[in-house]
Structure formats: structure tokens, C-alpha cells
Amino acid sequence: xxxxxxxxxxxxxxxxxxxxxxxxxxxxxxxxxxxxxxxxxxxxxxxxxxxxxxxxxxxxxxxxxxxxxxxxxxxxxxxxxxxxxxxxxxxxxxxxxxxxxxxxxxxxxxxxx
Amino acid sequence: xxxxxxxxxxxxxxxxxxxxxxxxxxxxxxxxxxxxxxxxxxxxxxxxxxxxxxxxxxxxxxxxxxxxxxxxxxxxxxxxxxxxxxxxxxxxxxxxxxxxxxxxxxxxxxxxxxxxxxxxxxxxxxxxxxxxxxxxxxxxxxxxxxxxxxxxxxxxxxxxxxxxxxxxxxxxxxxxxxxxxxxxxxxxxxxxxxxxxxxxxxxxxxxxxxxxxxxxxxxxxxxxxxxxxxxxxxxxxxxxxxx
Numbered sequence: 311x312x313x314x315x316x317x318x319x320x321x322x323x324x325x326x327x328x329x330x331x332x333x334x335x336x337x338x339x340x341x342x343x344x345x346x347x348x349x350x351x352x353x354x355x356x357x358x359x360x361x362x363x364x365x366x367x368x369x370x371x372x373x374x375x376x377x378x379x380x381x382x383x384x385x386x387x388x389x390x391x392x393x394x395x396x397x398x399x400x401x402x403x404x405x406x407x408x409x410x411x412x413x414x415x416x417x418x419x420x421x422x423x
Numbered sequence: 424x425x426x427x428x429x430x431x432x433x434x435x436x437x438x439x440x441x442x443x444x445x446x447x448x449x450x451x452x453x454x455x456x457x458x459x460x461x462x463x464x465x466x467x468x469x470x471x472x473x474x475x476x477x478x479x480x481x482x483x484x485x486x487x488x489x490x491x492x493x494x495x496x497x498x499x500x501x502x503x504x505x506x507x508x509x510x511x512x513x514x515x516x517x518x519x520x521x522x523x524x525x526x527x528x529x530x531x532x533x534x535x536x537x538x539x540x541x542x543x544x545x546x547x548x549x550x551x552x553x554x555x556x557x558x559x560x561x562x563x564x565x566x567x568x569x570x571x572x573x574x575x576x577x578x579x580x581x582x583x584x585x586x587x588x589x590x591x592x593x594x595x596x597x598x599x600x601x602x603x604x605x606x607x608x609x610x611x612x613x614x615x616x617x618x619x620x621x622x623x624x625x626x627x628x629x630x631x632x633x634x635x636x637x638x639x640x641x642x643x644x645x646x647x648x649x650x651x652x653x654x655x656x657x658x659x660x661x662x663x664x665x666x
Contacts, residue, residue, distance in 0.1 A: 312537070312538050312539060312569075312570040315537075316456045316573075319456045319459070320456045323454055323456070323458075327450055327452060328450070331448065331450060333448075337447065346598055346599040346602065347573065347599065348569045348570050348572050348573045348599055349573075379598075392598075393598070396595060396631070397595060397598065397631045397632050398631055405630055405631040405634055406634045407634075409602060413599070413602075413603075414455075415455050415456050415457065415573070416453055416454070416455055417452050417453075417454045417455070417456070418451070418452070418453065419449055419450065419451055419452070420449070420450040420452065421447060421448070421449050421450075422447070422448050422449075422450060423446060423447045423448070
């Protein structure tokens, strides 16, 4: 499991951003995690309380938005969910597609006061 | 009085601050947790480009045959190219010792509880090598099909070694790392019949998960298919030298 290291890094970034803004604290942190990223939302949530200790995020609420793994079929241009369709375009059966989303690990929003 | 900020409002706790007149601001950022790693990887890539060193990041499950593949590659190509290996394992220097026995330089990184290599680790390993006299740098990542997929090491190609002992459906079980790889080496193909491994099914899954990747079917131990792999390496080195 490498979530702890990644969550500590995320908290460090958010903490630094909040300090730059001269914030008193962070109320909410919104993360976007792609379905195909190597982070499991439940494990990120489990790590969060330990990672925020003695930072401006100590009382912050963590919100995780899971970004679906969508692909664009290169043959018929259909956008489809690659995992649910077992990596095959449901419209034309093509196995050639580009991943549009699903690998994200993004700090989307830091709500400070 | 609010204990968090000292305002005069009462009857609310820390989490109800939206309810009254505080300066709540939303900082929109689109930073990733890997910006620091990617920054180091960017500089590594610049350095490798300047020196014309081909860099391969080998990822796989533990026991797929990465070290044997590198031993054989080192022995077969050491007269043509100067090669070096960075070995990533949680513990022991066994793999680096095996590589050194072939006559090429190797540097062992022990990640201890860490489950992947990061760009900073590669950067710290570089002073151990004579980079001016190097054509190919192999980075053998920690055996793990999940975490290494998130970490750019400044490589030219991510090479995923899949052995037939792992089962045909690995590509769709661990899609993230298969999607982010450039080369698939299907290893231990001498065991296909013994294991009743459905190679057609595996080929289908590999193509379906990543139609752009190039696949080589090899047995590092027996030498089957290795010439194609060596030819590809030669062309990749030539291409890198031209950049």
C-alpha cells in the first residue's frame, strides 16, 4: 500500500497552499481520483486523519470525487466506460481506443478560511 | 465565542463556519500529488536526452523474470553497448549481484517498505555510473503491478514483463499499468504447453488493453524470441542517439 506516502504529499501541498493564502485553516479538501489510478479511495480516507496531524488540514473534511475510466473509440468516436465494457467499444467492437479519463490524482479544491 | 477563530458568533462548531460571515475562500488548483516526482523526472529525461542514453523502466509482478531477462540481455549485448542497471527491491542486493556477475555495472536501491521506485531515487543513483560512457540504462522496478504505474522515472519506454505463470487475464485485472506501458514482454513462453496457458487469449487481452504497445514473446531462460528483443533495443538506441 502506498496511499499513505501519497496522502502525506497531498496534505503537504494543500497545507503550503493554505499558508500562502494566510488561511487560518482548511475546511474541506476535494480530491479527484481516477478509477484507474493506483489509489483506492477507502484507503486514502483511512490515511487522511494521520496525514493531517499538526497541519492546517487537521479539522478538514475530505471529499473524494471518483473520475470514471472513459475511453474514446478510435474507429467510431463513441465515448465509453472502458472498465465496464472490458476495454472494448460497445458500439462497434473495436479494441482501439484512447483513454480520456481515469488516471487522475488531482487536488481540485482547498476550501480555506 | 467561536473557539476556532474567535468570532463573536455562538452556537456553532468548527464545521459550521459556512453558516456565518467568515472569509471562506476556495482555492482551485489542479495540482497532482506527483508534481514533485514529475519535476525530477523531467530533469532526468533532459539529462538522458543530452547524453543520448536509452532508459527503460522495467515493471512487473515479482518473479516474472526481469532479472534473468537483464542478465541475458547484458551477456548478449555487452560487446555492442555500455549498459548499467538500477535495481529496485525492498530488501537484499541479490539482483544487483546477479547483474554484476555479467560484467555490467549495477546499483541496488532498497526501498524497505516502499513498493515502487521514484524519480528522486534514480537521481540519487546516477553518480554511481559513468554516464558519459553509457548507452542503455535499465531500471528494474520493484515487483508490483500497481504502485509503480504512477511514477515517471524519466524513462523513454516503460517495459512490462508478464510471465505466463501469472495467468492470461493479468492485463484486464491490472489495467492501469498495462495502459501506461509501451512494450510488453511476454516471458517464459517455453512453459505455455506445460501450464496449458491460453496464449491467444492473453494476446487478445494485451491488444485490447493497449493496442499501441509492441509485444515480444520470449523465454529469457531458453533464448526463444530474444533476438527480436535485441533488434528492437538496437533500433531504440540508434533512435535515441539521433535525438
